[in-house]
Amino acid sequence: MERDVRVLWHPCTQMKDHEQLPLIPIRRGRGAWLEDFDGKRYLDAVSSWWVNLFGHSHPDINAALKDQVDNLEHVIFGGFSHQPGIELAERLTRLAPSGLTRCFYADNGSAAVEVALKMSFHYWRNTGKPQKTRYITLSNSYHGETLGALAVGDVALYKETYRPLLMDVITVPGPDCYHREAGESWEAYSRRAFTHMEQALERHAQEVCAVIVEPLVQCAGAMRMYHPVYLTLLRQACNRHGVHLIADEIAVGFGRTGTLFACEQAGIAPDFMCLSKGLTGGYLPLAAVLTREVIYQAFYDDYATLKAFLHSHSYTGNPLACRAALATLDLFEFQLTDRPPEPPLPQGEGRVRELKEASATMAHPTSNVLSNNRHLSRCMAEAAAPLQDHPHVAEIRQTGMILAIELVKDKATKEPYPWQERRGLTVYRHGLERGVLLRPLGNVVYFMPPYIVTPDEIRLMAEVAMEGIESATAD
Numbered sequence: 001m002e003r004d005v006r007v008l009w010h011p012c013t014q015m016k017d018h019e020q021l022p023l024i025p026i027r028r029g030r031g032a033w034l035e036d037f038d039g040k041r042y043l044d045a046v047s048s049w050w051v052n053l054f055g056h057s058h059p060d061i062n063a064a065l066k067d068q069v070d071n072l073e074h075v076i077f078g079g080f081s082h083q084p085g086i087e088l089a090e091r092l093t094r095l096a097p098s099g100l101t102r103c104f105y106a107d108n109g110s111a112a113v114e115v116a117l118k119m120s121f122h123y124w125r126n127t128g129k130p131q132k133t134r135y136i137t138l139s140n141s142y143h144g145e146t147l148g149a150l151a152v153g154d155v156a157l158y159k160e161t162y163r164p165l166l167m168d169v170i171t172v173p174g175p176d177c178y179h180r181e182a183g184e185s186w187e188a189y190s191r192r193a194f195t196h197m198e199q200a201l202e203r204h205a206q207e208v209c210a211v212i213v214e215p216l217v218q219c220a221g222a223m224r225m226y227h228p229v230y231l232t233l234l235r236q237a238c239n240r241h242g243v244h245l246i247a248d249e250i251a252v253g254f255g256r257t258g259t260l261f262a263c264e265q266a267g268i269a270p271d272f273m274c275l276s277k278g279l280t281g282g283y284l285p286l287a288a289v290l291t292r293e294v295i296y297q298a299f300y301d302d303y304a305t306l307k308a309f310l311h312s313h314s315y316t317g318n319p320l321a322c323r324a325a326l327a328t329l330d331l332f333e334f335q336l337t338d339r340p341p342e343p344p345l346p347q348g349e350g351r352v353r354e355l356k357e358a359s360a361t362m363a364h365p366t367s368n369v370l371s372n373n374r375h376l377s378r379c380m381a382e383a384a385a386p387l388q389d390h391p392h393v394a395e396i397r398q399t400g401m402i403l404a405i406e407l408v409k410d411k412a413t414k415e416p417y418p419w420q421e422r423r424g425l426t427v428y429r430h431g432l433e434r435g436v437l438l439r440p441l442g443n444v445v446y447f448m449p450p451y452i453v454t455p456d457e458i459r460l461m462a463e464v465a466m467e468g469i470e471s472a473t474a475d
């Protein structure tokens, strides 16, 4: 720990906090658990910043990587190619909502967002609409922290300082259902919120390249959630107004919301879909932007027309990362289901995508990962339910494998705790003491565990969160 703070600068951290707050070096991870150098274990309730899907040090992903490293660790992806890169693109385009037939790699989520923004602008330029230079984004959205990605986000904590550097975007009040009226349904509120988007598109469509959204859950924006109908309406409106739809599924993709991709619950396909985080099962940085053939074709021409997309990253399509991603997809696709079919989901949660149609070559046609996750989601709901009546819990909300508990000063008015009080930090500290890694977003405590978590571990997670919330809201 001493060596660390002498030389390192950690992400999303006021380093001075570590004068008080222990920094925890981890020696190894197994399944949902991390272990420090004193042998103390921590249940990873946040999937190490939402990246881990099937646990730490998974034997299948480990084996795939060991094999890959003995064959090809990396090769330039301009002019050269490799098996894992090709196979991953084939499988992602097969699994994605229909029409997304092209895959462009980048090496992290923010870079994927930059790629989608640039591609959209460039498409319109290549097709004779250079006046389209702006983007529409939702309030409380988050798309990463490089300058372009930060510009299309709206979380003040990350954005405000850098505002003078950022391109100007059109920010529309979003469908965040925390703000719905008492008694109003998620669907009704999400529909009502859409009028702001409709107006913005009517006014600005001529100058707008794309609308960018996080489907169903605004994760970094404190796990705020909305109804899929918003995405359905948005898809229709984007079509009507001649504007692209960018779905940033970096956090919500790969089963987090109950379906393989969140867009499926709205029955839509975006024009660009950004993937990262869980893509490699939490092993290595990799991102993919999937897009449509018509967009690809607008760049496909003789070199001298200068229509090509000349964007690149040194580690584009890294074979190790692609191989980890393939092993992760195997874990989704090749597990036999030993459970009877689940009853249909309550309205709003939507349908579970049958992986059957995705590939004729699969050994076992259905994924039991998603159906097992439905069981785990119910366990999470039950475990957190006792907090419903807590005087400082404004709301417990859930979409699939993401459950969030919003702490407030006043339950009746939803008056928040002043951010300076850092109530969430008390929950974090308590979690560490009790061996559960909970890392609240401000005053929102959430669970986003790996899919191999057990019901007992979920109950532990909830119990520790409850104790932490009790002590954080005691005065």
Ligand SMILES: *Cc1c(COP(=O)(O)O)cnc(C)c1O
Pocket (backbone or CB within 6 Å): 108, 109, 110, 111, 113, 142, 143, 144, 145, 214, 219, 220, 248, 249, 250, 251, 276, 277
């Ligand atoms: C994490 C995240 C990003 C940024 O990904 P990084 O790999 O951290 O750059 C972008 N969009 C969403 C929705 C995210 O949750």
